[in-house]
Amino acid sequence: MKTVAEILKEIRPEFDFTASNDFMADGMLDSFDMVTLVATLDKNYGISIQGTDIIPENFKNLQTIEALLRQCGVSAG
Amino acid sequence: MNFFFQGKRISGILTVVPANEKSFVEEMKNFNFPEARSLKLKEVMGYDKRRMVQPGVCVSDLVIFGLQRLFERGLLKREEIDALILVTQTPDHFMPPTSNIVQGKLGLKQDMVCLDVNQACAGFVLGLMQSFMLLEQESIRKVVLVNADVLSRKASPKDRNIYPLVGDAATITIVERDPANKPIHASVKMDGARCEALLIPAGGLRLPSSPETAVLQDVGDNNLRAKDHLFMDGSAIFNFVQTEVPPLIEGLLARAGVSKDSIDYFLCHQPNRFMLQKLADKMQIPHAKMPNNVVEKFGNSSGATIPIAINLNLAEAVTRGKINACLAGFGGGLTWAAMLLEIGGLSFCEMIDYP
Numbered sequence: 001m002k003t004v005a006e007i008l009k010e011i012r013p014e015f016d017f018t019a020s021n022d023f024m025a026d027g028m029l030d031s032f033d034m035v036t037l038v039a040t041l042d043k044n045y046g047i048s049i050q051g052t053d054i055i056p057e058n059f060k061n062l063q064t065i066e067a068l069l070r071q072c073g074v075s076a077g
Numbered sequence: 078m079n080f081f082f083q084g085k086r087i088s089g090i091l092t093v094v095p096a097n098e099k100s101f102v103e104e105m106k107n108f109n110f111p112e113a114r115s116l117k118l119k120e121v122m123g124y125d126k127r128r129m130v131q132p133g134v135c136v137s138d139l140v141i142f143g144l145q146r147l148f149e150r151g152l153l154k155r156e157e158i159d160a161l162i163l164v165t166q167t168p169d170h171f172m173p174p175t176s177n178i179v180q181g182k183l184g185l186k187q188d189m190v191c192l193d194v195n196q197a198c199a200g201f202v203l204g205l206m207q208s209f210m211l212l213e214q215e216s217i218r219k220v221v222l223v224n225a226d227v228l229s230r231k232a233s234p235k236d237r238n239i240y241p242l243v244g245d246a247a248t249i250t251i252v253e254r255d256p257a258n259k260p261i262h263a264s265v266k267m268d269g270a271r272c273e274a275l276l277i278p279a280g281g282l283r284l285p286s287s288p289e290t291a292v293l294q295d296v297g298d299n300n301l302r303a304k305d306h307l308f309m310d311g312s313a314i315f316n317f318v319q320t321e322v323p324p325l326i327e328g329l330l331a332r333a334g335v336s337k338d339s340i341d342y343f344l345c346h347q348p349n350r351f352m353l354q355k356l357a358d359k360m361q362i363p364h365a366k367m368p369n370n371v372v373e374k375f376g377n378s379s380g381a382t383i384p385i386a387i388n389l390n391l392a393e394a395v396t397r398g399k400i401n402a403c404l405a406g407f408g409g410g411l412t413w414a415a416m417l418l419e420i421g422g423l424s425f426c427e428m429i430d431y432p
Contacts, residue, residue, distance in 0.1 A: 011117070030298045031312050032118055032237070035351055039121040051319030051355035056312070 004065050007040050021061050034059050041065075047072045079332060080263040082209040086255040087418075089152060089425045090395075092388045093143040093247045094128040094375055096430040101125055101241050108237040109299040115237075123350030123369065127244040127376025129229040134431075135169045136225040137178045139247035142431050144183055144221070152425050153251065155183065159217040160190040162207050164200035164224045164380050166409065167231065168193060176223070190217070197275065198346045198408025199265075200224050200380025201248075202416050205404075206263055208252040222250040224380035228307060231277055235293060235301035238311055242349060244376020248384035262333040263416040264325055274313040275409040279304035314408070318352060321413050323360050326405055329415050337362065340417070341400040342391065346407055347371040347382040380406065385428070392426040 002010075008017040008029075015028045023029040029037070037059065038049050049072060058068045069075075101124040105115040119125065130139070140163065147153040163176035170178075176191035190211065196203045201224050208220040225247035232243045279290035290304040302308065322345075330337060343362055345353055353369040368390045371382045378385065383404055387395060394400050399421025407413040 011114075032298075033114070036114075036117045036121055039351065048355070048358040051352075051359055052316065054319070054355070055316065 002044055004041070004062055004069070007037065007044060011036055011040070017062060023059065023061060024056050029059060041069065045069065045072070045074045047074060078265050079329075080206060080265070082206075082261040082263070084254055084256045084258060085209045085212055085261060086253065086258040087205075087250055087420055087423065088253050088255075089147075089251040089423050090384050090387055090427075091143050091147060091152075091249045091425065092381070092385050092428040093139045093249070093431050094378075094385075094428065095130045095134065095139070095245050096432065097129050097131055099127050099129050101127075104234075104241065107234055107240075109235070109301075110237060121351050122242070123373040124241045125373040127241070127372075128246065128378075129243075129376070130227045130245045130431075134227065135175075136163075136165050136167055136227055136247065137169050137175050137182065139227075139245075139431050140175075140179050140223050140225055140249070141182055143247055143249045143429065144179070146429060147249065147425075148183075153221075155185055157219045158185055158189060158221050160192065160208070160211045160220040161185070162192045162194060162204055162211075162220060162222050164194045164196050164204045164222070165226055166195060166197050166379065167227045179223075196412065197379050197410065198348070198382070199406030199410070199412040199414045201250075201346075201383040202263065202404050202406045202414040203265070203412070204380065205250075205252065205416060206265070206414075209261065212252065212254055218253060220252040222252055224248045224250070224384065226379040226381065228379060229376075231305070231307045233293065233300075233302040233306040236296075236306065237300055238298070239302075239307055239309055242372060242377045243307075244372075244378040246375060246378035246381040246385060248381040248388075250384055259419040261416060261418040262329055263414065264329045264332075265412070265414040266321065266325060267413075268411045271313070271317065271411045272409075274310040274317065274411060276308050277306065278308065314348070315352060317411060318348075318407050318413075319355060319359060322356060322405055322407055322415075325413055326360065326403060326415050329417060330403070333417050335401075335417060339401060340403045341366070343367040343403045343405065344383050344386050345405045346380075347386060348377050348408070379408070387420070388426055388428045395420050395423045396426050
């Protein structure tokens with residue numbers, strides 16, 4: 001199973017996501033990338049992230065994404 | 078706000094789509110984006126084919142074409158039409174109403190009501206409600222409800238947020254009395270405080286179109302758009318739909334005393350596949366009960382997507398049998414509306430190309 005960092009790297013290979021604390025502010029993810037990310041996370045972990053949770057705060061950095069996944073019952077690293 | 082209607086039904090649906098088909102894969106080179114990212118978006122959002130009018134084609138052209146076809150085939154008679162409700166956000170003119178233009182060009186009787194309604198993606202449910210209210214009048218026996226938009230003419234070809242999803246279409250829905258049909262429940266909510274989330278800034282009297290409003294500007298995310306073009310705050314609209322629509326539908330079901338399982342189909346407005354899948358998951362509705370294939374075949378044609386979904390997926394079910402449906406429309410205004418009704422026994426449910 002792919003890690004969150006690996007999935008992000010597939011979506012935007014040009015960035016190092018471990019080096020940023022705010023993907024949106026640093027221009028590494030836009031709203032459409034966020035949609036692609038959610039669809040990939042859903043498929044990868046066999047979950048459905050709630051629509052109301054698809055907000056920039058939850059996709060700010062690796063820690064916030066992993067916290068969101070934990071809410072969905074996934075332990076991701 | 079809640080509504081209740083009795084003794085009304087839909088008796089026919091015709092969809093008119095422009096024959097001109099566009100392909101996302103061909104168009105994506107117009108956007109200032111890497112191809113690989115656009116292809117991922119295609120897969121998730123369901124962007125593929127869409128229908129777009131040729132330059133100069135207006136709403137009334139699509140509607141007149143469709144109504145003439147119904148007259149020619151004997152599916153509708155001119156003299157039967159007691160009211161013509163035309164829901165659009167892209168009228169031919171500010172004045173006169175586009176419904177009057179259609180009436181005049183088709184030589185319909187003078188003893189009738191023509192009414193334009195400025196509503197967007199909730200326009201099918203709002204239009205049905207208006208039709209049912211008119212049918213309370215003894216003099217009105219048959220209403221022609223039209224949902225039609227040519228929003229591609231207001232979308233920037235350089236705006237990846239809007240352009241790949243917009244489709245043009247007109248749907249013609251015949252609504253009449255039927256004492257035997259099941260009671261109909263509906264709920265509507267509006268929030269004008271959030272109206273700027275879906276907006277065409279210029280072209281009205283607040284900001285008339287001018288050479289300045291036609292200039293493409295860099296609006297971020299590599300998109301170019303003018304003030305004459307349609308703007309959508311995609312994140313705000315997505316969040317609005319996920320937050321507001323489920324409680325509206327659940328409240329409506331509870332008020333009608335109907336279980337989710339007894340609904341055969343949840344026919345929602347179709348902005349994109351991802352949004353509907355998330356809505357279905359949130360409401361714990363099987364994806365098969367909430368069709369989401371209109372955008373990939375025809376594009377998002379605002380208030381027309383619900384009747385198109387019926388044409389596309391359920392034509393046989395609603396002509397030979399009956400379905401219990403929950404309709405839900407949501408979008409510009411902001412407006413969100415839902416309706417529970419039985420749809421069946423239609424005398425026609427078809428789709429034609431224009432021209």
